[in-house]
Amino acid sequence: MSLVPETDYGTPASKSTDLVTLTIDGQKVTVPAGTSIMRAAMDTGIQVPKLCATDSVDSFGSCRLCLVEIAGRNGTPASCTTPVAPGIVVSTQTERLKQIRKGVMELYISDHPLDCLTCAANGDCELQDMAGAVGLRDVRYGYEGENHTKQAKDESNPYFTFDASKCIVCSRCVRACEEVQGTFALTIQGRGFDSKVSPGAMEDNFLSSECVSCGACVQACPTATLSEKSLIEIGQPEHSVVTTCAYCGVGCSFKAEMRGEELVRMVPYKDGKANRGHSCVKGRFAWGYANHKERILNPMIRESIEQPWREVSWEEAIGRVASEFKRLQEKHGRLAVGGITSSRCTNEETYLVQKLIRGGFGNNNVDTCARVCHSPTGFGLSQAFGTSAGTQDFDSVEKADVILVIGANPTDAHPVFASRMKKRLRAGAKLIVIDPRRTDLVRMPHIEADFHLPLRPGTNAAIMNALAHTIVTEGLVNEKFVREFCDRDAFEYWAAFVSEPQNSPETVGLMAGVAPEDIRGAARLYATGGNGAIYYGLGVTEHSQGTTTVMAIANLAMVTGNLGREGVGVNPLRGQNNVQGACDMGSFPHELTGYRHISDDTTRTMFEKLWGRPLDSEPGLRIPNMFDAALEGTFKGIYVQGEDILQSDPNTSHVVAALKAMECVVVQDLFLNETANYAHVFLPGSTFLEKDGTFTNAERRINRVRKVMTPKNGLADWEITMAIAKAMGFEMPYKHPSEIMDEIALLTPTFTGVSYDLLDKVGSVQWPCNEKAPLGTPTMHIGGFVRGKGNFLITEYVPTEERTGPRFPLLLTTGRILSQYNVGAQTRRTDNVVWHDQDVLEIHPHDAEVRGVRDGDWVKLDSRAGGTSLRAKITDRVAPGVVYTTFHHPDTQANVITTDFSDWATNCPEYKVTAVQITPSNGPGEWQKEYNAQAEHSRRIAAKIAAE
Amino acid sequence: MSGHMAFDDKLVMMANQIGKFFTPQRQGDPVAGIATHIRKFWDPRMRAAIYAHLDQGGAGLDEPVRQAVARLKQAEAHH
Structure with missing residues (x-):
């Protein structure tokens, strides 16, 4: 094994398609116009000495080390800032250049500590390398003069x-x-x-x-x-x-x-x-x-949640899971148990959990945490386009002219993509932000949104209809695209619907709290500004009309022809690392891999033949339905892999009651998470560093996860699921995750061409990857939609049942912060806590003043579902009447507040709209004290208690 | 919404939400759309519960939803 080599070309690649031929050190070189001489030299294997140049940033020309000579030109230009030109003859090494470079390096080294042997960069220092490259043997100036070597x-x-x-x-x-x-x-x-x-x-x-x-x-x-x-x-x-x-x-x-x-x-x-x-x-x-010291490395069981955990062997723990689930099925019926796959685990692991449940448990009670984030994306886009995924790759943003961001905060939740988006915005693309909160993108260094529509939470669908109203009634429809690629009748019905007066910006703006002229301006810009790309997040999906808004977004892209090429599209920004993959892998209770309904006999038969088991043709329970069925008494056991449903799902008291009502809760995770407080079996999980597999990202890209260390818990997660299956009498004898991917490819038309060999060869592919697209599909729906004609659906605005009133006059919306991830189980156990050690409540100065709340005060936050206390942060990022918090810390538990209202099509919870009231408080409330006491009690481990 | 909603009440609310999407659709039969959605996404015990609720008068179900549930119940009985 060795370090994976990467070449630094010194300056970024030119995107020009025109080619230029020149001569460098006697070699003919042909490169794209605009390429630097430094990069052209590197293309031929000639490394011009450099210090201030690196290919991730534009050239700067300050170090004066990369000088070259060009025949017929005066001086010694910097090769990093000098572009190639046809026919020029370049020398990178001459007596004159050698002397200049040596002189430059002498100056650098005269003001640099000479502690190379004890320096952290020893062996990986470009200054050291350059001293060697220019043959520096002496520093004539000495080291005694004024210098910077004592800087703190x-x-x-x-x-x-x-x-x-x-x-x-x-x-x-x-x-x-x-x-x-x-x-x-x-x-x-x-x-x-x-x-x-x-x-x-x-x-x-x-x-x-x-x-x-x-x-x-x-x-x-x-x-x-x-x-x-x-x-x-x-x-x-x-x-x-x-x-x-x-x-x-x-x-x-x-x-x-x-x-x-x-x-x-x-x-x-x-x-x-x-x-x-x-x-x-x-x-x-x-x-x-x-x-982290809190990571659990041994399996544990207990008879009841009142008892301390007892460490046991893997055999005993797996045996307990199998015997309990068998007992529950014998006593309460085949449908009494189920499980949840994880969007944090690999595709292969997710596939195995749903296989275990469908083939081993004999039912379809399998769901995934995508239920509570992007399930409306899958359903909504499948109805409009025929595919349950985003339409582009991330590179596409570089060709966008107008970027519309709705219900997403990429600088916090998808920061690396946000950086790519910001680069495009700084280069001149226009920006529309639709968000109740003034996110960073609205105004930051060198970026300012052309339109910010600070809509009232819960009015997304109405605003999208108002944008469509403007486009249709002002004659901005892309008639050619609609005529060629979309269902004409559906379009006519939809165009008539959005043209109705209740969808006008004037009517909607009044209700949503947005200036009508801004709605019209944003619509005109999106429709006429060139390539229009929509990026959206959970601020779209986590509503009672999440699916409706996804469909409305699809309508908007179709009516303007912003699909089927680079720079445009409908781009869901997925929350967790493998949300897309978990959905692709058949984690939803109603469908098998590749989004095929379980009732489809042909598909089901294919799986039955390969798995050797009969499969139920009925859809199973979704996560919220599992909780309801548990409280109803028909759902008794659950296997949860890599998901903390107690902290992440809404209406915590409801989830607690449901977990308490079950007889066997099995949690597989790295830590004793909040759900584990109500579990009977704990199976220690492995990290992404400890296993092989694949993740599929928000652009449908299948990327390899590679094992770099032995699992500290002894088994990778896919091996744990296989052990449970075996104990249940359903053998899955895979020797390596690549074999699982081979099975996925065999059963899934969009994955037919995917294999570990291909991924090792080309790095990654975006599905569909099959005979038609052997290297994957960066852009979807080129020349027509997967479903045939694009489908315009009527997206009538229906206000949520969650209403403000005298008792609960404010609207709470929730979100994420850069330094923390999801429920914080991982990031809270890192130094990232220095940036965010507690969740706080953002409140507008007017709302704070009338309640006597000062910045940093404890406040009690109450909704119809529950109450918690946290500190207030007074800011005008939120509008009057709206408050905002994150959900990364269990001791504040934002989801105690959220209700179990959900999306009409998918039951995705309505996290983003909760009616609340705020009152001054002295500190954590009774609920939090009781919760923390229960958590502490529940996390006791017998062996450790004995040792103490 | 308070802490725990009765199972039947929640199913009625969910069914009516589905109805509010399909009713304004101007292509196809909205009642069929509602019935198909429930058939495709609700597990058997949820469907059984909404049928039982319908048998007891179907309180709270909007009219197109009531029709869809009745149609679905009949179709499943004959299956």
Whole structure:
């Protein structure tokens, strides 16, 4: 094993299709016009010495090391800033250049600590390499003069250090922060000798600055100035493995850089097609949870939730699961048990859980956490287009002219894609943001939304209809697209519907709290501004009309012809790493892999033959239905893999009651999560670093997950599910996850061409990947829709049943924050807590003032479902009448407040609209105290109690 | 919505929500749309419960939904 090599070409690739031929050091080179001489040289294998250039950022020309000579031209131009030209003859190594470079390096080294042997970058330092490359043997100036070698280290960031004494002020970090990440947190402060990299204002350090810890600066640094603390502690890695991040739905590719079985650092992989070499604070740095002391490594059982856990062997734990589920089925019937697959686990693991339930349990009571996030996307897009997924790849954003973001906060929830989007916006694309809250995208450095529609929570469908009203009544329909690709009758009916007066911006705007002229302006911009791309998130789906709004988004894309090519499309931003994959793998109770209904005899028979088991043709229970059935007394046992339903699902008291009503709750997870407080069997799970498999990201991209260390718990999650199946009498003898993928490919038309061999060869593919598209499908619906003609559906606005009134006059909406992930089980167990150690309630100054609430005060938040207390943050990011919080911490439990109202088509919970009241409070409420006491009691482990 | 809604009440609410989507559709039969959606996505015990609720008078069911549930019940009985 060795480190995965990556070539730094010095400057970004040119996208020109015109070619230019030149000569470099006697070799003819042909490259795209606009390519730098430095990159052209690298293409032929000639490495021009460089320090300030790296191919993730535009050339800068400050270090004066990459100079070249061009025949017939005066001087020694920098090869990084000089583009190629037809017929020029370039020399990269001459006596004159050698002398200049040596002189430059002498100056650099005269002001640099000579501690190479003990330096963290020893062996991976470009300054060291360049000193060698130019043949530096002496520094004539000495080291005694005024220098920077005694500068203090900034160690404020938990993950990396800034050692100013080693800084050569090449500005690579500053440019990476600007160009790659788009945060503009870093700058060069001072002039001349006083120039230094500075995170924000004079008094700031990295932690207090606007730095978002994406790691782009660390990645770009050519010296040890910016170094990972893990690297400083452990030393240089000796091998690396390309794998996929297990956080959000962007699915970034990383090199896991290892020393033996110890992870030294995660470095974003340049060839990763989703992230193109970028990362965020979670994927880059927040992997320490894998070794956290609270991670459970042994299986445990108990008779009741009142008892402490008892560590047992895998055989005993698996035997308990099988015997309990068999007992429950004998006593209460075949349908009395079920399970939940995880969007955090691999496709292969998810596939196995649904196979276990359908084939081993003999029913279809399988669901996935996608139920509570993007299930409306699957259903809504399938009805409109015929496919349950987004239409583009992430690269597509680079060709968008108008970007419409609705119900999504990508800078927090999908930060790496957000950086790519921001780059396009800085290059001139227009932006429309539809969100009750003033998210960062609305106004940030060098970006300002052309329209922000701060709609009242719960009015998405109405606003989308009003946009459509404007387009149809103002004659902005793309008639050619509609005529060619869409169902004409459906379009006519829909056009008549949206043209009705109740859908006009004037009527809708009044009800939704948005200026009608802004609705009209946004509609005109989207319809006429060139390539229009819609990006949406859970602010669309997690409503009682989630599916309706997804359909309305599809209508809007169809009526403007914004489908079937690059730069456009309907793009759901998926929450967790494998939400798309979990849905693809047949995790929903009504359908098998590839979104085929369980009642379809042909499909079901195919599975029955391969699995050797009869399958039920009836749909099973969805997650909320499982809770209801448990309380009704017909659902008695559940197997939950990698999901914390107690913290993530709405109306916590309802979930608690349902879990208490079950006789056997089996939780498979890394930690004793909140659901485990009500569990009878705990099966320790493995991390993404400890297993092989695949994740499918929000752009349908199937990426490999590669094992870099032995599972600390002893088994990968797919092996645990196989053991349960075997104990239930349903053998699944796979030797490796690649065999599971082979079976998926055999049974699923959109995956026919997928195999580990192909993924190893080409990196990743986007489904459909089959005979028609052997290397996958970056853009869907080119030249026609999968379902035939595009289907316009009537999307009548129906107000939610959740209403404000005198008792509950405010509307609560929920969301995520950059540093934390989902229920926080992983990120709360990392240093990311320095940025967000508790959930807070955002409240508008007017609402705070009338309630006597000051910034930082404890407040009690009550809804019809329950109440909790948390601290208030007064901000005008939210409109009067709207409050906002995150759901990352169990001790505040935002979902105590949320109700079990849900989407009409899919039962996706309505997290985004809850009527609430706020009153001053002295601290955590009674409910929280009782909950924490129960959690502490429930997490006792007998062996540890005895040891104490 | 308070902590726990009665199972029947919740099913009635869910069925009416489905009805509110299909009723304004101007292509096809809305009642058939409602019935098909319930048939495709509700597990047998949920369907049995809504049939039983219909047998007891179907309180709270909107008219197209009532028709859809009745049609579905009849179709399943003859299957």
